Amino acid sequence: MQARELAVPTTSTSTFSPISMLRKSDPLADTRMTVSLGPQHPSTHGVLRLELVLDGETVVSAIPDIGYLHTGMEKTMEKEKWQQVVTITCRMDYLNSMGNDLGYCLAVEKLMGVEVPERAKVIRVLLTELNRIASHLVWFGTHAMDIGAMTGFFYAFTHREKILDLFECATGARFHQSYFVIGGARYDVPDNFIPLCQEFLDGFPSLLAEAKKLVTGNKIFQTRTKGVGVISKEDAINWALSGPTIRGSGLNWDIRKSEPYSGYETYDFNVPVYNDGDVWSRYLVRMDEFHESWKICCQALERLRTIGGSVKSDHPKLKLPERDLMKEHIDVMIHHFLLASEGFTVPVGEVYQSIESARGEIAYYIVSDGAERPYRVRVRTPSFVNLAALPAMVEGSLLADVVAVIGSIDIVLGDVDR
Amino acid sequence: MSESIEQSQTHSSRYADASLVRTKFADTIEEIIEAIGEVTLIAKRDGLVELLTFLRDEPSLKFNYLSDIGGVDLGEFASPRFAVAYQLYSLDHNHRLRIKVFLPEDDANLPTLSKVWKAANWLEREIYDMFGVNFEGHPDQRRILMPADYEGHPLRKDFPMKGY
Numbered sequence: 001m002q003a004r005e006l007a008v009p010t011t012s013t014s015t016f017s018p019i020s021m022l023r024k025s026d027p028l029a030d031t032r033m034t035v036s037l038g039p040q041h042p043s044t045h046g047v048l049r050l051e052l053v054l055d056g057e058t059v060v061s062a063i064p065d066i067g068y069l070h071t072g073m074e075k076t077m078e079k080e081k082w083q084q085v086v087t088i089t090c091r092m093d094y095l096n097s098m099g100n101d102l103g104y105c106l107a108v109e110k111l112m113g114v115e116v117p118e119r120a121k122v123i124r125v126l127l128t129e130l131n132r133i134a135s136h137l138v139w140f141g142t143h144a145m146d147i148g149a150m151t152g153f154f155y156a157f158t159h160r161e162k163i164l165d166l167f168e169c170a171t172g173a174r175f176h177q178s179y180f181v182i183g184g185a186r187y188d189v190p191d192n193f194i195p196l197c198q199e200f201l202d203g204f205p206s207l208l209a210e211a212k213k214l215v216t217g218n219k220i221f222q223t224r225t226k227g228v229g230v231i232s233k234e235d236a237i238n239w240a241l242s243g244p245t246i247r248g249s250g251l252n253w254d255i256r257k258s259e260p261y262s263g264y265e266t267y268d269f270n271v272p273v274y275n276d277g278d279v280w281s282r283y284l285v286r287m288d289e290f291h292e293s294w295k296i297c298c299q300a301l302e303r304l305r306t307i308g309g310s311v312k313s314d315h316p317k318l319k320l321p322e323r324d325l326m327k328e329h330i331d332v333m334i335h336h337f338l339l340a341s342e343g344f345t346v347p348v349g350e351v352y353q354s355i356e357s358a359r360g361e362i363a364y365y366i367v368s369d370g371a372e373r374p375y376r377v378r379v380r381t382p383s384f385v386n387l388a389a390l391p392a393m394v395e396g397s398l399l400a401d402v403v404a405v406i407g408s409i410d411i412v413l414g415d416v417d418r
Numbered sequence: 419m420s421e422s423i424e425q426s427q428t429h430s431s432r433y434a435d436a437s438l439v440r441t442k443f444a445d446t447i448e449e450i451i452e453a454i455g456e457v458t459l460i461a462k463r464d465g466l467v468e469l470l471t472f473l474r475d476e477p478s479l480k481f482n483y484l485s486d487i488g489g490v491d492l493g494e495f496a497s498p499r500f501a502v503a504y505q506l507y508s509l510d511h512n513h514r515l516r517i518k519v520f521l522p523e524d525d526a527n528l529p530t531l532s533k534v535w536k537a538a539n540w541l542e543r544e545i546y547d548m549f550g551v552n553f554e555g556h557p558d559q560r561r562i563l564m565p566a567d568y569e570g571h572p573l574r575k576d577f578p579m580k581g582y
Contacts, residue, residue, distance in 0.1 A: 067563040074548075075572055079579055110454060237509065240484050240537030251509065258512050259431045349453055352505050352516060354431070354485065365488040365503060378488035380505070388540040417563060 032060060035399070039068050043146045043403040046413030048387070050402065057399050062391045066384075069417035077377040081343035082108060083182055085374060090176045092381065093415035095138050098124075098131035099357040101180040104377075106261055107353035107364040108182045111346050114318065119304070120184035120311040121263045126197070126300035127170065127179065128262075129293045133204070134163040135358035136286050136293075143283070143407035144215045147224045152215045159207050162200050169193050183313030194304060201298055208290050216287065225279040229393040229405035232277055239389035242382050243360025244289060245409050248282035250275035255356040267296050279401075279408040286410070317344035343372040359383055359410055383415035433457040434479055434513040443469045458503075458516045466519060467529050473506060473515070474534060481506035481515060484535040489545040492520075494576040499523040500551055504531075521551060530556040548573035 035052045038044040047068035053060040073092060077085045089104045090097035102124055109116060116124075141156030164174040170189045171179035179186050215221055231241070236249040246253060254271040256264040272288030274281035312319060320339060325332045348370040354363035360382030367376040386409045393409075394402045436450050436459050446465035451458045461469060473481045485505040492499055498520040506515045519528065530553040531538035542553045543562040550571040553559055561568060570577055 067561075067565070070563040072572055075577075075579065113454070235536075237482055238536045240535065253509055350456075350458070350503075350516075351454060352431075352456060352486075352514070354507075361485065363486055363505070365486060365505065367490055376488075376490045378486070378490075378503075380486035380488070384540065384544075385537055388537065392536075 031055065037402065039065075044406060044413075045142060045411055048406070048411065048413055048416070050390075052399065052402065054399060059394050059397055059399060059402060062394050062402065064387055064390055066387070066413070066416050069413045071418070073418045074377055074379060077374055079373065081372055082346055082374060083343060085377065086178045086180065086182075087176070089379075090178050091414065092379065092418050093357060093359065093362070093383065093412050094175065095135040095412050096131055096358040096415075097176055097178075098128045098180070099355065100362060101178065102128055102262065103353060103355040103357070103362050104364050104366075105180045105182050106355065107351050107366050108346060109313075110353055111349055111351045111366065111368055112182070112315070112317070113347075114183050114313050114315050116184050116262075116313055117310050118263075119188075119307050119309045120313075122300050122303045122307055123170075123185050123189060123311060124180060124262050125264065125267070126297055126304060127167070127177075129296045129300065130163050130166060130197075132293045132358045133290060133297070134160045136290055137163075139286060139358075139407070139410045140211065140215075143404075143410070144221065146403045146407045147221055149215050149218060149221055152211055155207060155211055155214065159204070166193070166197055166200060169196055181312070181318075183315055183318035185311045188311045189304070194301065197297075197301055201294065201301065204294050205291075208287075208294075212287065216283075222280065224401075224404055225283055225408070227276075228279045228397060228401045229408060230276070230278045231389060231393050235392060236277065236389070239392065240385050241360065241389055242385065243356065243358070244282055244285040245360060245386050247271065247273050247285045248408075249277035255354055255361060259354065261353075261355055264296075267299050269293075269296050279404050282408040345370055345372050346374075354380075357382055359412065359415065360386060379418060381415045381418065383409075383411040383413070384418075387411050387416055431455070432513045434481075434508070434511070434515045436515060438476075438479065439469065439472065443472070456514070456516065458518050460518050460520070463519055463521070463528060466517075467531065467534065470504065470506075470517065470531060471534050473517075478511075479515075480508045480510045483507040483509050484531070484537045484541075485514070487531075487538060487541040487545060489549045489551060489573065491549060491573060491575045494574075497522060500526055500549055502528060502545060502551065526551045527554055528552070529554050532557060547571070550574065 033054045035054055037052055038049040039047040049065040051063040051065060073088050077088055086101045086104060089100040093100050137156040137160040141153035144152040167177055168174045170193050171177040231249055233249045233251055236246045252271055252273045257271055269292045272285050274284050321332045321336050326336055346368045348368055350367045352363060352365045354361050362382055363380040365378040366374055369375040393405050433456050436457050440447055446461050446469050447459060449460040473479050485507045488503045490501040500521040502519050504517040528551060530542060542556055545551050546559055547561045547564050548571055
């Protein structure tokens with residue numbers, strides 16, 4: 001309780017006590033200025049609030065204030081059935097919903113010991129990589145716009161729209177698909193998905209070339225990003241950064257390579273790594289990842305054409321019984337009734353499953369007590385952990401650079417606050 | 419319906435051999451559990467920081483990456499009531515390990531790890547916010563997701579789903 005008293009503000013006007021504490025201890029407090037950046041500022045990518053103490057235009061200290069989007073998702077998951085949880089996971093990181101669902105499904109499948117059919121794995125890889133491209137396109141558009149390059153945004157969102165159309169075709173939903181289920185995919189993709197996807201993939205490299213021409217070669221963009229927001233490799237590991245953010249600091253670590261899942265080890269792709277640890281390096285990593293994800297998508301689409309079969313595991317807990325059998329056997333009828341009304345149970349145990357989302361390591365720590373609902377789902381979200389290192393990146397730099405750094409770690413506030 | 423759990427071929431996370439630290443930290447380590455290919459090391463609170471620092475620095479283990487800290491409330495009437503699970507990962511050896519500590523409700527205190535890994539700072543704040551576990555020596559233990567003047571700890575099992 002002692003620490004709680006500290007957290008409660010003493011005056012009604014100040015709701016954020018640490019700044020006043022910090023200012024008291026600072027001998028130069030009178031010459032400094034406190035600026036609240038956000039939560040409605042467009043460049044904070046949602047509702048991040050930063051309390052910045054400035055000395056002129058130099059940032060002396062930055063304190064992120066998060067929680068504006070906190071909706072208690074981990075708590076809500078405890079009341080949903082195992083399958084229903086995917087409707088929440090895809091709403092956490094809403095730009096990378098496929099990846100979030102995939103991580104959760106893999107974790108529960110590991111706990112249940114379920115093997116996913118080959119075709120479902122291919123669909124999962126294809127859609128997750130398309131989602132990674134879509135997520136990176138949003139990052140590309142908004143990051144460039146934050147720094148002043150407006151035009152890239154329109155190109156990026158035009159092509160993202162095409163990916164959302166593909167999702168609508170395959171899953172029926174554009175944004176919160178909840179398409180992956182425990183044991184595979186909800187249903188097979190329709191026949192017209194493959195030609196539509198092929199059309200998109202054929203046109204994508206030309207977009208990439210255009211985008212590179214628009215932004216990468218832009219001298220102003222380079223000046224704004226090179227040497228800004230530097231974090232060393234050692235610090236990045238210490239802060240537990242992940243994804244493109246740590247790969248921009250020279251660490252070759254991608255969970256798709258180091259702990260492959262869903263058959264990623266059978267795809268041919270590279271992990272782009274840049275060594276400078278600045279905004280520019282992180283930008284280059286993501287720009288290269290477009291191409292690598294596109295390569296994976298092309299390979300997965302080829303496999304989708306050849307690999308047939310079911311897209312859902314025939315594990316008795318996951319598959320509803322055949323209708324003909326139900327009409328003849330009462331026990332099959334009971335099984336169907338229980339599956340449809342109560343859902344399935346998952347063996348007692350705990351599991352930790354990490355995957356590589358568009359932002360880094362998203363991991364699910366799931367505890368099951370053997371019931372039809374999860375006892376506890378803890379989500380390690382990449383944005384939350386990456387954002388913690390933001391003060392280390394911006395302190396000592398200019399106020400205008402803060403915006404560039406926020407864009408370069410590509411946070412999604414739904415992912416931070418959950 | 420079989421309830422047996424087998425390590426599936428598709429999941430390739432590797433877990434480290436924890437027997438190396440068993441004798442060295444005999445007082446701290448209570449049990450080593452292996453299930454579905456994952457190794458959980460049940461530890462006591464005393465000597466936890468030393469154990470984790472050793473795991474980070476020992477060349478053959480080198481758990482230099484603190485992946486996550488997750489809290490679990492085992493229920494209003496359970497004793498011990500809370501469990502805190504540290505998920506470690508080694509970038510050099512590509513293996514994982516989970517350290518789990520159980521805490522009674524009337525003494526829900528843990529030493530902070532923010533001096534060992536900077537990443538622990540926010541992760542511990544979240545556990546403090548959600549479960550009310552106190553981290554001794556934490557540099558900045560404030561609520562992180564809930565408002566500063568909020569009452570209660572939402573992820574406790576006796577906290578109602580609809581809130582207060």
